[in-house]
Amino acid sequence: MTNENDMKEMIKAGLMNKFLSVFVLIAMLICYGCVKESGDGEGPRVTVVSPLPCDTITFGEPFVFEMQIEGESKLGNLSIDIHHNFGQHSHGGHVSCEFDDKKDAQFPFFEEWLFALSEDKTSIEFKQEFLFDDANEDGNPFDTGDYHFHIYVTNQDGYLTFTTLDVKLTR
Numbered sequence: 001m002t003n004e005n006d007m008k009e010m011i012k013a014g015l016m017n018k019f020l021s022v023f024v025l026i027a028m029l030i031c032y033g034c035v036k037e038s039g040d041g042e043g044p045r046v047t048v049v050s051p052l053p054c055d056t057i058t059f060g061e062p063f064v065f066e067m068q069i070e071g072e073s074k075l076g077n078l079s080i081d082i083h084h085n086f087g088q089h090s091h092g093g094h095v096s097c098e099f100d101d102k103k104d105a106q107f108p109f110f111e112e113w114l115f116a117l118s119e120d121k122t123s124i125e126f127k128q129e130f131l132f133d134d135a136n137e138d139g140n141p142f143d144t145g146d147y148h149f150h151i152y153v154t155n156q157d158g159y160l161t162f163t164t165l166d167v168k169l170t171r
Contacts (some may be wrong), residue, residue, distance in 0.1 A: 009098040043161035044071035044153045053095035056168045059109075059134035059142060069153055070123035074151065076154035078126060081112035097166045100145045107135075109142040109169060121155070134171060144170045 003044050049066040071076060086108070088099045109132060118124055135141045149165040 003061065003146050039135050041159070042071070043159040044069050044155050046151060046161050046163050047052070048151070048163070048165055051165070051167055053166055054097035054168070056170050057132065059132050059144075059169060059171055062129050062131045064127060066125070066127045066139070067151070068123075068125055069117070070155060071155050071159075072122060072123055073126060073155040073157045073159070074119060075117035075156075076156050077152075078115040078117055079150075079152040080115075081110070081150045082147055082167075083110050083150075084143060084144070085148050086110040088146065091102075091123075095166065097146065100168075103145065105143055107140045107142050109147065117153075141171070142169070143167075 041139055046155050047068040049068060050059060050064055062064075065080070069078070084105050085099075086103045086105050090096065111132070113128075115126070115128075123154045131143075145168065147166065147167055149161050151165065
């Protein structure tokens with residue numbers, strides 16, 4: 001048999017559980033109301049036109065990076081970087097090249113760029129000329145061999161698309 005104090009504690013506990021349940025439900029509804037609906041719920045589609053997978057880029061010679069970017073939502077930003085792949089690592093499902101032999105980096109080339117895309121468009125053709133210096137600021141020639149680009153594109157809804165492109169850098 002329970003006494004009166006135990007009964008009061010059980011009632012308090014039951015009320016507290018109900019209060020917490022209602023509080024959590026209200027918090028979830030508020031958070032759901034803050035979620036912004038996007039055009040398609042996906043990141044932009046990216047088609048790299050140039051350079052092609054496994055193309056050779058020569059230090060000191062200009063080349064054009066071109067891609068088609070499209071989606072249902074307005075575009076946001078484009079970020080591109082290039083780094084060595086002397087260890088032959090992979091970043092997912094993309095066309096891989098025949099690798100050179102593994103080697104340690106001595107003076108690896110690395111560069112990154114950030115571009116704001118047109119705020120009012122859902123589709124653009126991105127075209128940018130690049131020229132990679134053949135030596136670092138100390139005059140040491142950059143390592144040649146396997147490299148890859150990372151390409152990140154966002155839309156204004158915050159969705160991100162990531163892809164990579166394997167290339168060779170040479171002199």
